[in-house]
Amino acid sequence: MSILNILFGQKRTIQNPTFIKDFSKDSLQLANLNDLLNKVSDGDKKDNIEKDIKLLKYGLDGENNVYFELKHSFLPIICLHDVRVVYEDYVAQLDFVVISNKFTCILETKKLSGNINIDQDGNFIRTIKNRYGKEYKEGIYSPVTQNKRHVDILKHLLSKELKINNMPILSLVVMANPKTIIKKYKCPAEVEKTLIKYDQIKTTLEKYQNDKSNQYDLGEKEMLDIANLLIKVNSPIEMDLITKYQISDDTYARKNDQILREELMAYRLKTSREENVKAYYIFNNNELEDIISKYPRSEEELLEVKGFGKVKVEKYGGAILSFFKQ
Structure with missing residues (x-):
């Protein structure tokens, strides 16, 4: 935290959400998949590629919902989308990172189909209807646990590289499907407070921003230092589509x-x-x-x-x- 900022205050120029790494629905991965789809003739492989394109678009639609809420939150925050942190032996895929003078928050975006029930042990159970209307349930890996690990990695990164040790680093798991019903009245309090619908993003971040018990106050330079560090350690993975779909020369159209x-x-x-x-x-x-x-x-x-x-x-x-x- 800046000593000058504590003693004299620091003029703040960030009045609204500022995206250092912006969101775009026109992802490179989607473009590569569409390009491959147009070249492949094998029916089974085309089906697999089309399925992955559909899933990717579905996920991007969810992230677009979160992006819209952040962009229109009118909060003095710095935002980054899609940061793959690679540091030492750690890897963390962060959907959105929000940096405020009061906290840093990692938003894990989930656009899950079906309804979600969280039991008293924090287990996530999803109920889905098949095309015949029959319901079935399945357990899914807890996104809360997943994002908690991301928080630990970010804390370690900030401590090592910027000597930031006391800043609150928060976790939010954002359900981005407006049709999903989340039943969390039996779940542990720690899980309940981290799990929100995408239309609750603004009010949740405002609550954290206006929390009087949090005396932390980071200067804008330090906020930008965090954002720039995340850009520095961002290491996007380039998927080998040829290997994934077992494409050979005779597969192409x-x-x-x-x-x-x-x-x-x-x-x-x-x-x-x-x-x-x-x-x-x-x-x-x-x-x-x-x-x-x-x-x-x-x-x-x-x-x-x-x-x-x-x-x-x-x-x-x-x-x-x-x-x-x-």
Whole structure:
């Protein structure tokens, strides 16, 4: 905490929610999945990709609900979305982080279908109806326990890197599905106070901000130091979609023959002009049709095309094969 801030006060410029790392529904992962979906021909793999796209959109819709509430809270806070903290041997995926002069709060967003019941032991039981209207129950991993671990990691990070040891670091688990009913009247008090619906975000953060028993008062520089540290240790994971869905060359959808014909003819003309030779020296029309028919994915397969020996493949193979891998 800044000594100057304690003695003389510090002019505050953050009057409304300020996003240092903003939210966007146009995620890179979603774009990559949609791109892969358009290329894959295997029916089962397409079904799996479509299912994951649906789940990702569902989760993003939930996070968008939380983002809207934070953005319109009119609180003097700094916010970050989607921070993957990697520090020492610890990893924590934080959906939203809210930094106030009075506290830091981690918001774990859950857009769960069905209704949630929390028993006296803090166990989460979800009730879901199937498409025939029959109800069934299942236990789910406690998001409260999950977020408590995130809080411990953030405390450790702030203590080690910024020597911040006494700042209240709070946990909120936000249910972002407006249709979900949460039954928590039997659950432990510690769980009950951390579990809220997304439309309760503003009032809950205001309660923490106006808590007279909390004498903590962080300067804006220190608030920004926390935000910048989180940006520094943020290490997004790049999912290997090819491995996840076991994509091989023959899984990709075959490109339209006419498109291939036009692309290869354009390449042939361009190359012949660059080399100042007749176009059919690169490959003639019969060879062109054989290339399209065999749809080569490797130099070995291109060697099976009429008129293509080792020398021609070495010279033109890389460029030709690129048209079959897009």
